[in-house]
Amino acid sequence: MESTAKPKVAVHKFSSCDGCQLAFLNLGAALMQVAELVDFTHFAEAGPLAPDAAVDIAFVEGSIATPDDLQRIARVREQSRFLVTIGACATAGGVQALRNLANAGEWIAGVYARPEHIHSLDRSTPIAEHVKVDLELWGCPVNGRQVLGALRALLFGVMPAQENDKVCMECKRRQTVCVMVTRGRACMGPVTRTGCGALCPSFGRDCYACYGPAENPNTAALARRFEGLGLVPEAVARRFLFINNGAPAFRDAGLKSGERHDG
């Protein structure tokens, strides 16, 4: 870097499990190197607290699910040159967006002894539904390679390369044997975005779409195939309505299969 002042970076948490922040904290030695390249002005889980300080890059974890989230995200956007969402919650509303498809009030009343203390919105929504987002990193959780790649690219002043291929491409590059073709597993790989390194199939299990929809996903064809493999429509719907149920391609596919179940 030419300038002596290091770029300022914030890591914010909204409605989430904190897992995506671990992509930074689990970097090991690379985290020391990151700390030489940038100043973390706000990163509650790691220590620094300055939520309202102006930064060059803000990484945002979590969805907008409470009235407080709504106000904070507007402030974060105002104070940040680049806003990068990390993970399924921030990018698609997270698993908690399942309540968007149900009666959230009923669920809260059913779970909590004193529901009047719960202040949450009826819907859990992605950050991009509220403010402009410059870059989205998918995954539940995102991994170190993704956040470092994005950070490095932004420090160079360019956008990182898009990763939007299907998981299948990565399985084949790694010579991972297809679990759907050899074992009839209902794998979400053919509609899911790569980025995880095709982790689950490499351990013999089917992809469950934690990286969200790939570009040009043919969810209808995959849903038909799942039925051919013996899944009832309700089970097909559950494959789509999971971690990234808030992503439109999955939500629509899940609801469509669900209607077949109900109908």
Added chain:
Amino acid sequence: MSPATAQPATDRSPGLLPHERLQHLLDALSRSGYECIGPKLRDGAILYEHIDSVAELPLGVAVEQGPGSYRVDMTDSRRRFGWANGPQAIKPFLFAPREILWRATQREDGTLVFDARPPACKPLAVIGARACDLAALALQDKHFLGGTCPDPGYARRRDGLFIVAVHCSHPAQTCFCASTGDGPRATSGFDIALAELDDGFVAESGSDRGAAILDGLHLSSATTAQLVAAEEQGRHSSEVQRRALPGRNLQASLFANLEHPRWQEVAERCLSCGNCTSVCPTCFCHSEAEVPKLDGDSSLHEREWDSCFTQGHSYIHGFTVRPDTRTRYRQWLTHKLGGWHAQYGRSGCVGCGRCISWCPVGIDITEEAHAICGPQP
């Protein structure tokens, strides 16, 4: 013929390698400096990986393939090559799924230094290549080694490659090499070819180095009965194939049917996932990207397998030429079965059937080609 009357195999006359002596072939290849790569049963499929011992080969394994389906079964057969193929054979060993092409380092004064030395590699001996794999290899050679700029990594790995072909004796339901003219019997491009019979392998050489290895094994000559059995097995492997392309050159027919409604129909079934192109032994598309080191002082230039089914494949600045599955599937088929004739002098399909078996939704290239081109004279 009893061992007492067996004649020693002379140069270029087929010998008989008994099953229990197959290890001697591996040992001879190892002594000659090759790392042996052979078929292994892993995770429900036949994969080509490093082997030291014939005990690692898939003894008695049978494979049943169909559209979108691949299932292995155990039999009490003594054969180790009684199946057609797995998801991949030779391609990943030469055209690596992912490799570094060069490294760029920035010096203090801001200038860049490039290092494009291909990494050292041990010569490989691939045991069990099929006729379709060899036909595909010849095409990949044309692509990567032809022209004025041969690919250095591919060239280096190809130079060292020793091939032990095994004639296909158990074609899968998905195979159609007989219709493309590429199998099931390997006729060229190997160092040694084996026909697996119940009493051993009829072995013949296809190159001087192959002959040298076989000479060192001091095999007895194959009997006439064994030669006839091998011949018969090859004929049978051809006759049992039920799938076929509608012709060997579909270039005119495909390009005359670019607006055929079938393209849209297949697009409704196709996942556009790239499995077909990844398992295709002739597909060579790749993408390249920079992978900078975190400190920003150096960067790796990485190449990885790409596919005409990805968005990036047809992305040019600000514009995706083929945004939908209809145009992507059409690109794959018209290039594979059409454009290749102009580019490489033949079709890009060798009839291995992998794209049929490994398509998660079981799309059949022969069926699509028939639907679009109709029967050929």
